[in-house]
Amino acid sequence: MFSSITTEMILAILPEISLLILAAIILVVDLVISEERKGLLAWLTALGLLVTIVLTLVFSTPNEDAQMVWGNMLRHDWLAFIFTLVFLVGAAITVLFSIGWENLGKRGEFYLLLLTSTMGMSLMASSADLIMLFLAIETASIPLYVMAGFITNDDRSAEAGFKYLLFGAMTTAIMLYGFSLLYGFAGTTNIYQLAGSALNGELPMIIVISTLLFVLAGFGFKVSMAPFHFWTPDVYEGAPTPVTGFLSTASKAAGFAIMVRFLLAAFPSNIPQWALVLALISTFSMTIGNTLALVQKNIKRMLAYSSIAHAGYILMGVAAASQLGLTSVMYYIIVYLFTNLAAFGIVVIFWRAVGSDQIEDYAGLSRRAPHLATAMLVAFLSLAGVPPMGGFFAKILVFAAAVQAELIWLAVIGVLNAIIGLYYYLIVLKVVYLYRSEDDDKPLPVSLPHTIALAVCIVAILVLGVAFGPWYDITSRAAAALF
Amino acid sequence: MLEIPYILSLIVFLPLVAGLVMLVLPSDRKKLIYRFALGTAALTFLLTILVYVGYDIQTAGYQFVEKYDWLPKLGISYSVAVDGISAPLVLLTGIVIFTGVIISQRIDDRPGQFFGFLFILATGVFGVFVAVDMFALFFFYEIAVFPMYLLIAIWGWKETREYAAMKLTLYLFIGSVIALVGGLAMYFNSGLNTFDMIALEGANFSADFQNFWFPFVFFGFAVLGGIWPFHNWSPDGHVAAPTAVSMFHAGVLMKLGAFAALRVGIMLLPIGAATHMWWIILLTLVNVVYGAYIAMVQTDLKYVIGFSSVSHMGLVVMGFATLNHDGFVGAGIQMVSHGVMTALFFAVVGMIYDQAHTRQISELGGVAKFMPFVTGAFIIGGLVSMGMPGFSGFIAEFPIFMGVWQAYPWIAIVAVISIVITASYIIRIVGAVFFGDLPKALEGHIHDVTFSEKLALGLLSLVLVGLGLFPSIMVPMVESGVDKVLALFGGA
Numbered sequence: 001m002f003s004s005i006t007t008e009m010i011l012a013i014l015p016e017i018s019l020l021i022l023a024a025i026i027l028v029v030d031l032v033i034s035e036e037r038k039g040l041l042a043w044l045t046a047l048g049l050l051v052t053i054v055l056t057l058v059f060s061t062p063n064e065d066a067q068m069v070w071g072n073m074l075r076h077d078w079l080a081f082i083f084t085l086v087f088l089v090g091a092a093i094t095v096l097f098s099i100g101w102e103n104l105g106k107r108g109e110f111y112l113l114l115l116t117s118t119m120g121m122s123l124m125a126s127s128a129d130l131i132m133l134f135l136a137i138e139t140a141s142i143p144l145y146v147m148a149g150f151i152t153n154d155d156r157s158a159e160a161g162f163k164y165l166l167f168g169a170m171t172t173a174i175m176l177y178g179f180s181l182l183y184g185f186a187g188t189t190n191i192y193q194l195a196g197s198a199l200n201g202e203l204p205m206i207i208v209i210s211t212l213l214f215v216l217a218g219f220g221f222k223v224s225m226a227p228f229h230f231w232t233p234d235v236y237e238g239a240p241t242p243v244t245g246f247l248s249t250a251s252k253a254a255g256f257a258i259m260v261r262f263l264l265a266a267f268p269s270n271i272p273q274w275a276l277v278l279a280l281i282s283t284f285s286m287t288i289g290n291t292l293a294l295v296q297k298n299i300k301r302m303l304a305y306s307s308i309a310h311a312g313y314i315l316m317g318v319a320a321a322s323q324l325g326l327t328s329v330m331y332y333i334i335v336y337l338f339t340n341l342a343a344f345g346i347v348v349i350f351w352r353a354v355g356s357d358q359i360e361d362y363a364g365l366s367r368r369a370p371h372l373a374t375a376m377l378v379a380f381l382s383l384a385g386v387p388p389m390g391g392f393f394a395k396i397l398v399f400a401a402a403v404q405a406e407l408i409w410l411a412v413i414g415v416l417n418a419i420i421g422l423y424y425y426l427i428v429l430k431v432v433y434l435y436r437s438e439d440d441d442k443p444l445p446v447s448l449p450h451t452i453a454l455a456v457c458i459v460a461i462l463v464l465g466v467a468f469g470p471w472y473d474i475t476s477r478a479a480a481a482l483f
Numbered sequence: 484m485l486e487i488p489y490i491l492s493l494i495v496f497l498p499l500v501a502g503l504v505m506l507v508l509p510s511d512r513k514k515l516i517y518r519f520a521l522g523t524a525a526l527t528f529l530l531t532i533l534v535y536v537g538y539d540i541q542t543a544g545y546q547f548v549e550k551y552d553w554l555p556k557l558g559i560s561y562s563v564a565v566d567g568i569s570a571p572l573v574l575l576t577g578i579v580i581f582t583g584v585i586i587s588q589r590i591d592d593r594p595g596q597f598f599g600f601l602f603i604l605a606t607g608v609f610g611v612f613v614a615v616d617m618f619a620l621f622f623f624y625e626i627a628v629f630p631m632y633l634l635i636a637i638w639g640w641k642e643t644r645e646y647a648a649m650k651l652t653l654y655l656f657i658g659s660v661i662a663l664v665g666g667l668a669m670y671f672n673s674g675l676n677t678f679d680m681i682a683l684e685g686a687n688f689s690a691d692f693q694n695f696w697f698p699f700v701f702f703g704f705a706v707l708g709g710i711w712p713f714h715n716w717s718p719d720g721h722v723a724a725p726t727a728v729s730m731f732h733a734g735v736l737m738k739l740g741a742f743a744a745l746r747v748g749i750m751l752l753p754i755g756a757a758t759h760m761w762w763i764i765l766l767t768l769v770n771v772v773y774g775a776y777i778a779m780v781q782t783d784l785k786y787v788i789g790f791s792s793v794s795h796m797g798l799v800v801m802g803f804a805t806l807n808h809d810g811f812v813g814a815g816i817q818m819v820s821h822g823v824m825t826a827l828f829f830a831v832v833g834m835i836y837d838q839a840h841t842r843q844i845s846e847l848g849g850v851a852k853f854m855p856f857v858t859g860a861f862i863i864g865g866l867v868s869m870g871m872p873g874f875s876g877f878i879a880e881f882p883i884f885m886g887v888w889q890a891y892p893w894i895a896i897v898a899v900i901s902i903v904i905t906a907s908y909i910i911r912i913v914g915a916v917f918f919g920d921l922p923k924a925l926e927g928h929i930h931d932v933t934f935s936e937k938l939a940l941g942l943l944s945l946v947l948v949g950l951g952l953f954p955s956i957m958v959p960m961v962e963s964g965v966d967k968v969l970a971l972f973g974g975a
Contacts, residue, residue, distance in 0.1 A: 370596070374506060386629050387622045396621075396663070403667040411667070415660040422656050426632060426649065434636050434645070469554050476556070 012069045012076035014060045022048035023115040030108025038106040042099045045111040049092040073132040077481040080126035083257040090250035091118040093341045096453035097348045098242040113143035121254040130179045130189040148239040160238025167231040175218025181211045194266035222255025225311045226284040236304035245344030248307045249337045264482045271321050279319040285312030290420040320401035326479035328397035335390035342379040342457035353444045363435035369444040382461045384425040390464030491547050491563045494530045495609045502602030508595045520598040524584040531577030538570045543963035558677035563613040567964025572612045575822045579734040582939040583727035600630040618678040628655045638725040647723035654716040662703025665696045690754045697755025701748035707740025709796040711769040718789030726833025733792045734826035738818045741799045753971045764804035770797025775904040784842040788828045795821045802883040810886025815961035817879035827864040827943040849921035853929040858917045860940040865909040867947045875950035
């Protein structure tokens with residue numbers, strides 16, 4: 001039976017295979033290594049992820065034409081390839097930020113869960129079949145629930161894990177119901193065959209759209225868009241901060257990966273309808289996220305609401321449903337990956353030194369740690385969309401996509417939201433730069449792995465904001481895989 | 484003539500690189516940081532002089548052109564050049580950054596970050612003045628906005644800095660993003676797949692398109708030019724900012740708004756400009772007269788200067804709004820004249836405040852006895868402000884009024900009132916602050932300023948007088964730029 005397995009098929013899932021092997025290695029090493037040397041596990045995981053990234057880049061690069069592999073279960077194309085890299089990079093940086101986190105950094109299970117989740121996400125990005133998609137989503141989600149609640153002796157972490165699980169189970173059930181309806185209507189579970197089925201044309205519009213909404217509930221939960229965003233602030237606040245960073249970047253990106261593939265592959269003839277739905281959701285996400293972020297006192301909650309708002313900006317590109325629109329989505333996700341990981345990384349570093357997540361406690365940071373403050377300046381201004389940071393070009397692209405798709409009202413709403421965003425990001429920077437605290441003179445230690453991770457993020461933010469040519473080429477190639 | 488390759492890029496990026504270095508220098512090496520900042524500013528100033536002197540008026544058009552692909556798929560290029568209107572503005576920026584650094588010797592709190600942000604701001608400003616690509620223009624424009632926030636919020640006047648900094652930043656950001664939507668609409672509507680503004684000038688946008696989008700783009704930028712009723716951020720911002728930043732802010736940054744409104748708004752959407760200008764000129768009339776009136780009733784010296792900026796910047800936009808040769812030329816000169824004059828005013832106010840620790844006009848007096856040089860410089864600035872012949876203000880304002888007279892005689896008549904009001908508050912300040920008796924509270928507190936501060940004031944005064952006596956050093960250059968603008972309106 002193995003004769004039917006070709007090299008292409010193996011290479012297509014090379015990242016997943018590599019992750020699986022790495023997970024197994026971690027599991028074994030965790031058992032044999034002595035307690036005091038468990039700090040090595042993180043470095044081993046980071047190294048393994050780096051190797052996986054290199055392997056993926058060298059061997060797993062897709063052809064110009066997409067390939068269906070493994071019995072039409074997976075589609076090996078540029079979209080999946082780029083998203084896989086996003087997840088791998090996100091996981092690697094998360095590992096570095098986890099080092100030294102109490103009850104987390106030295107636990108082999110944690111890295112095992114992280115790797116499993118990353119593998120699930122990678123499969124999500126390439127799934128071309130509803131069943132595969134569902135399995136991939138669950139593979140990615142279940143470890144995340146555990147990771148959010150990993151610090152069992154901390155009530156808030158436990159609450160976060162449980163809340164995340166309940167919301168996740170609920171929306172997944174709705175999504176699964178949507179899948180079953182799709183199968184019932186179309187008679188196939190293959191996403192790419194749904195387009196040619198009864199769904200496009202023969203069935204009444206109302207049925208198609210409501211089925212779509214069921215499915216969107218599941219995807220919307222992953223990307224934390226309104227009205228499926230209620231879990232976000234509590235989970236982000238309660239989960240260990242490195243996990244929050246992972247949730248807000250890789251997990252969100254995975255949600256967008258399946259959303260764009262599913263919508264464009266399965267419902268190409270209903271673009272005007274779902275584009276309008278997404279434009280409205282985008283409006284709500286941006287507005288709710290930004291206005292609620294204004295009043296937050298806890299930086300993790302603030303970033304949680306800001307992540308809801310950013311889901312709204314990204315949805316603007318999805319709603320444009322054009323080549324430029326999907327390119328902007330990809331570009332935004334890559335920028336957001338580095339930006340938000342940097343932001344949460346700073347929160348990690350600060351919490352480890354000071355033990356607080358309150359924004360007011362950031363007072364005097366620019367005197368205590370000028371370089372850390374500069375990194376924060378770069379990350380937050382990138383979130384606000386100010387050049388020369390990557391966030392500026394990403395925002396320009398989504399606004400441009402909206403204007404091109406004649407969604408000028410949406411672009412204007414987006415622009416107004418960007419202003420609210422700037423306001424609360426500046427408030428944080430004001431605390432950092434302007435206010436003083438009694439601890440002004442105490443230096444703030446930053447460990448080596450944190451420095452590496454933060455430096456990678458900051459450099460990436462600046463490169464994405466200035467030398468955008470090559471990145472635009474790559475993202476537009478990924479977007480082209482959808483059409 | 485000495486020719487330096489890539490001179491415009493050098494002007495744009497030298498401050499950025501130096502600024503980044505200053506950000507990482509250890510903050511206890513204050514002397515070193517200051518010397519480094521001064522050296523960078525002097526070098527930048529020198530380069531801007533070279534550009535100004537090297538600009539060939541006979542050939543006119545864009546010169547010192549540099550163009551590289553940035554993102555060819557979307558038609559974005561890094562494309563810089565100067566023309567007859569922007570070359571003087573580049574020089575202005577050079578002057579203001581140089582004198583601003585000179586008088587910032589006393590910055591004590593984190594000087595590395597202060598100068599670092601100041602130079603990053605300068606990069607943004609230079610970038611906008613030399614950008615020929617619309618994307619690059621927006622890119623640099625927004626770079627210029629955010630260092631402003633930190634500069635005012637951290638080193639500003641304690642009473643109002645947080646409020647003023649946030650207000651200013653939000654106003655400017657709102658303006659720029661609204662203009663951005665208009666810019667994107669132009670990009671897609673043109674179908675040329677390019678952000679190159681020279682190409683977009685020939686895009687032949689339909690009249691409906693131009694009439695719809697012109698107000699977005701024009702007002703988006705004119706907010707930074709201080710147009711009424713969106714001028715409110717400016718006096719607050721000027722007052723709250725530390726001296727060097729006030730100088731930079733009123734002297735250069737407001738020109739950024741006016742310049743971009745001209746470059747992107749009026750030049751790319753000429754039909755829209757022609758349709759809307761009749762009511763925009765009314766707004767600028769409010770700027771000019773009302774701004775001067777409000778300046779007259781202020782009791783805080785810095786607020787007087789702040790509102791006088793609103794009034795004088797109104798004249799710039801009013802000059803643009805005439806859409807005729809004289810108006811444009813006057814506005815072009817006024818940008819430089821007002822920039823230098825305001826920088827001078829704010830420098831003087833800063834010097835007085837540093838010693839007297841008050842800016843209330845009623846609490847000051849008799850400063851002239853102790854600071855004769857400063858008094859002289861202020862009086863020169865005042866004469867420029869009043870539009871006295873022999874000073875640059877006359878060279879600038881006279882053509883503006885001529886242009887307005889040709890287009891809308893009634894507005895010219897009303898606008899001239901502002902000169903009278905300006906004269907009244909300038910004379911009042913000179914009388915109350917510099918002459919008369921020194922109040923008891925200030926005895927022993929007022930000393931003469933240092934040599935380097937005199938040098939800065941002297942340089943600024945020299946420009947004002949030089950331009951007034953020898954208008955030919957700038958007017959023909961601005962005219963060469965204006966001819967090109969007028970060509971877009973189908974005539975010269």
